[in-house]
Amino acid sequence: MLRSSLLRAFLAWLLFFACLRLVQPPIPESGIVLYMSIASLAILVYLASDDERVRSIASAGIRFARAKECAGIRVALFLVLSPPYESRQIHVSPPAxxxxxxxxxxxxxxxxxxxxxxxxxxxxxxxxxxxxxxxxxxxxxxxxxxxxxxxxxxxxxxxxxxxxxxxxxxxxxxxxxxxxxxxxxxxxxxxxxxxxxxxxxxxxxxxxxxxxxxxxxxxxxxxxxxxxxxxx
Ligand code: HEC
The missing domain is CATH 1.10.760 (Cytochrome Bc1 Complex; Chain D, domain 2)
Known part of the structure; x- marks a missing residue:
């Protein structure tokens, strides 16, 4: 029940994103961020609308945060979500x-x-x-x-x-x-x-x-x- 509702929510999110990308003329990046924020919020509201669902999501989250077996995945997730390190040289070396x-x-x-x-x-x-x-x-x-x-x-x-x-x-x-x-x-x-x-x-x-x-x-x-x- 938990898996299927999370999966459905994720698929709905992805579908909405794909549709936005297909609109012609293309929606500017800031517009996509705005619509996707609203869609994400709506999906969260949907997920939160059922007590049973909220409880199972919360306990799955806690299990993920605590379980030893998930340590590797936690580190990987942290690395993926961290903003990339941006270094930039202002005065570069001249060409030969x-x-x-x-x-x-x-x-x-x-x-x-x-x-x-x-x-x-x-x-x-x-x-x-x-x-x-x-x-x-x-x-x-x-x-x-x-x-x-x-x-x-x-x-x-x-x-x-x-x-x-x-x-x-x-x-x-x-x-x-x-x-x-x-x-x-x-x-x-x-x-x-x-x-x-x-x-x-x-x-x-x-x-x-x-x-x-x-x-x-x-x-x-x-x-x-x-x-x-x-x-x-
Ligand atoms: C549209 C804005 C713009 C115009 C017009 C412009 N520049 Fe620049 N310039 C920049 C920016 C932004 C940088 C900093 C980024 C970089 O180094 O490329 C820069 C960097 C430089 C640098 C490098 C300085 C350093 O310490 O590395 C020089 C030299 C320079 N400009 C000279 C000029 C000259 C001479 C003109 C006119 C012929 C000019 N710029 C017109 C935006 C402009």
């Missing part, structure tokens, strides 16, 4: 090669071609910084913030959030080659260790020229007073 000018170049050999102008031709350098600023305020500030603090107007919508460039823990610890690679390939270019969360950082390789990417990098460092790590 980076695509520059249509060619794969060794990471160590990739340098910002305008960086040397900083000492050699300061006025020209300043010009590149200004162009980088224009790129930033056209394409980046809505996420990374007008103050480069990661608090742009869209920033709240993303998880992981856009990173701040001000402060000592992002670009201050990076080589320009790394920053170039991150801007070029965005969240899509991150290796699997960066999952399970999905970065909203766009890949800019098709939107911006390499020159514009190097210029915006100059601006990121200049505006925050940070210095890039020097490529070995």
């Amino acid at each position: 090669n980076i695509l520059v000018g249509g060619k794969l170049v060794k990471y160590e050999e990739v340098v910002n071609p305008y960086r040397r102008l900083e000492n050699e031709k300061p006025l020209l350098f300043q010009d590149h910084v200004e162009r980088g600023k224009a790129v930033y305020f056209l394409h980046c500030f809505m996420c990374h913030g007008a103050k480069l603090d990661g608090r742009g107007m869209f920033s709240e919508a993303f998880h992981p959030p856009p990173l701040a460039f001000s402060g000592q823990d992002t670009i201050a610890q990076m080589e320009e080659a790394y920053v170039f690679w991150r801007i070029q390939t965005g969240g899509a270019g991150l290796p699997p260790v960066a999952t399970p969360w999905h970065s909203a950082m766009p890949a800019w390789e098709h939107e911006l020229t390499e020159k514009e990417i190097w210029q915006v990098i100059l601006y990121l460092y200049r505006a925050t007073g940070n210095r890039p790590q020097v490529v070995r």
Whole structure:
């Protein structure tokens, strides 16, 4: 009697779930969770509506919780029901090669071609910084913030959030080659260790020229007073 009513309840639950999944156009995940919660509640009410049934379910539950023979199953159930451990690396290691000018170049050999102008031709350098600023305020500030603090107007919508460039823990610890690679390939270019969360950082390789990417990098460092790590 107990087995058959539990089995029937479970089958009804499963059937309802399958029907929801078949509805076209598909019901959004949040809707499925809502309907299934209501269905689960209704099934619980049905199971609880008979005293005899409630008693036999309760004693079966207690038996399961106490019986030595069930220890293995209890551990297995615990493992299955535990939420998966989510680790995510925010700053992943750079790739061995980076695509520059249509060619794969060794990471160590990739340098910002305008960086040397900083000492050699300061006025020209300043010009590149200004162009980088224009790129930033056209394409980046809505996420990374007008103050480069990661608090742009869209920033709240993303998880992981856009990173701040001000402060000592992002670009201050990076080589320009790394920053170039991150801007070029965005969240899509991150290796699997960066999952399970999905970065909203766009890949800019098709939107911006390499020159514009190097210029915006100059601006990121200049505006925050940070210095890039020097490529070995
Ligand atoms: C739609 C929102 C969005 C826009 C627009 C955007 N970013 Fe991002 N960006 C992110 C998010 C989210 C992250 C953090 C996740 C990650 O590292 O991929 C990020 C990360 C980065 C990083 C890595 C920083 C670090 O410390 O690892 C750099 C560099 C960067 N963005 C530069 C830019 C530049 C330059 C632009 C404009 C050309 C830009 N982003 C536009 C959302 C955005």
